[in-house]
Amino acid sequence: MKIGIIGPSLAGKSTLFQLLTGATSGHGGKNGIPQGAAKVPDDRIDKLAAIFNPKKTIHATVEFADFPALGHGGELSGETAGRLKALDALTVVVRAHRDPAVAWPQEPINPDEAFANFLQEMILTDLVQVEKLLSRNKDKKRTAAEEKVLKDCQSLLEDMKPISAVHWNEEALSILRNYAFLSSRPVLVAVNVDEEQLQMHSYTGKERLIAQCQDAGYPLIEFCGTLEMEIKQMEVEEQELFMAEYGLKQSGISRLAAAAYQLLNLISFFTVGEDEVRAWTIKAGTTAKKAAGKIHTDMERGFIRAEVINYDEFMALDASFKTARELGKLRLEGKDYLVADGDIINFRFNV
Ligand SMILES: Nc1nc2c(ncn2[C@@H]2O[C@H](COP(=O)(O)OP(=O)(O)OP(=O)(O)O)[C@@H](O)[C@H]2O)c(=O)[nH]1
Ligand SMILES: [Mg+2]
Numbered sequence: 001m002k003i004g005i006i007g008p009s010l011a012g013k014s015t016l017f018q019l020l021t022g023a024t025s026g027h028g029g030k031n032g033i034p035q036g037a038a039k040v041p042d043d044r045i046d047k048l049a050a051i052f053n054p055k056k057t058i059h060a061t062v063e064f065a066d067f068p069a070l071g072h073g074g075e076l077s078g079e080t081a082g083r084l085k086a087l088d089a090l091t092v093v094v095r096a097h098r099d100p101a102v103a104w105p106q107e108p109i110n111p112d113e114a115f116a117n118f119l120q121e122m123i124l125t126d127l128v129q130v131e132k133l134l135s136r137n138k139d140k141k142r143t144a145a146e147e148k149v150l151k152d153c154q155s156l157l158e159d160m161k162p163i164s165a166v167h168w169n170e171e172a173l174s175i176l177r178n179y180a181f182l183s184s185r186p187v188l189v190a191v192n193v194d195e196e197q198l199q200m201h202s203y204t205g206k207e208r209l210i211a212q213c214q215d216a217g218y219p220l221i222e223f224c225g226t227l228e229m230e231i232k233q234m235e236v237e238e239q240e241l242f243m244a245e246y247g248l249k250q251s252g253i254s255r256l257a258a259a260a261y262q263l264l265n266l267i268s269f270f271t272v273g274e275d276e277v278r279a280w281t282i283k284a285g286t287t288a289k290k291a292a293g294k295i296h297t298d299m300e301r302g303f304i305r306a307e308v309i310n311y312d313e314f315m316a317l318d319a320s321f322k323t324a325r326e327l328g329k330l331r332l333e334g335k336d337y338l339v340a341d342g343d344i345i346n347f348r349f350n351v
Pocket of ligand 2: 013014015067068
């Protein structure tokens with residue numbers, strides 16, 4: 001699961017990437033595109049760690065890649081578009097801050113215009129592909145279902161809507177996966193604001209940007225690159241005091257990492273003990289047996305059952321497995337149980 005950070009030149013993409021992953025952009029990475037893992041904040045893990053006092057605490061992570069800038073009119077090169085198709089989701093960074101120390105590639109543009117350019121570019125890229133497919137394939141065999149999906153995509157795109165804007169059924173989704181259209185991916189919009197804009201909750205183009213994002217079905221998050229860099233260098237207590245001045249409970253980076261996790265439809269289950277408290281990442285809708293396989297293939301193969309209690313219930317029982325067991329709150333679930341976000345699980349298995 002990987003998310004590409006994309007957007008106009010000097011919007012703050014690499015700043016965001018570095019804040020999320022701690023990595024320096026520099027060179028390296030696949031095809032010269034820097035890649036890195038961002039910690040997904042989860043105070044449930046912090047609280048479990050405080051209770052079990054384990055040797056190791058491991059949070060969930062999500063992978064990001066720092067892409068080069070779009071063209072000045074938001075153009076997506078064929079090469080970049082091709083690379084973006086290998087990703088599961090996109091974060092588009094647009095700039096609202098007006099710091100004169102940071103140049104504008106051409107004329108200053110508002111974040112809603114930058115977003116509209118990006119969306120249009122993505123939609124046109126897909127539309128060209130759809131039309132090519134529809135016109136070319138008279139000789140090739142295509143099922144009626146495939147034809148219908150392509151036609152539906154075409155009319156959405158002609159309305160300037162991304163393919164992800166409507167709900168597709170399972171069959172359509174598996175057809176769409178074969179075509180790998182860009183706008184079928186989930187997108188998160190990150191607005192780089194300055195400190196004043198953050199405090200005032202306002203910047204030029206905000207209302208229109210919000211409307212555009214709602215229309216496309218994209219979540220939107222504001223962050224201030226310079227402020228986040230300061231926060232990152234502080235001690236935890238200092239961070240909280242500092243953020244409170246801006247009315248923030250969580251840093252923009254934490255909110256962004258959590259939103260990215262959600263965007264990918266990922267959830268966490270936990271394993272706890274004196275050695276390790278750990279969050280494991282699965283897709284929503286994963287069975288207990290498959291979830292066991294995340295930890296070890298032996299656990300999946302030899303799966304017997306899962307002992308499960310959800311985090312909230314566990315905490316309500318004073319974080320005591322003994323109490324939970326006595327009250328019959330430690331559920332025994334079989335292989336087809338669908339794991340829920342926040343389940344604390346102990347897998348029983350044969351080797
Ligand atoms: N004033 C201000 N400057 C910022 C903010 N965020 C980033 N910058 C600065 O803006 C400049 C560009 O930021 P980058 O993160 O390199 O932008 P980018 O989108 O990766 O740029 P390219 O990859 O060259 O297109 C840098 O000098 C950053 O320090 C912010 O919130 N406020
Ligand atoms: Mg950059």
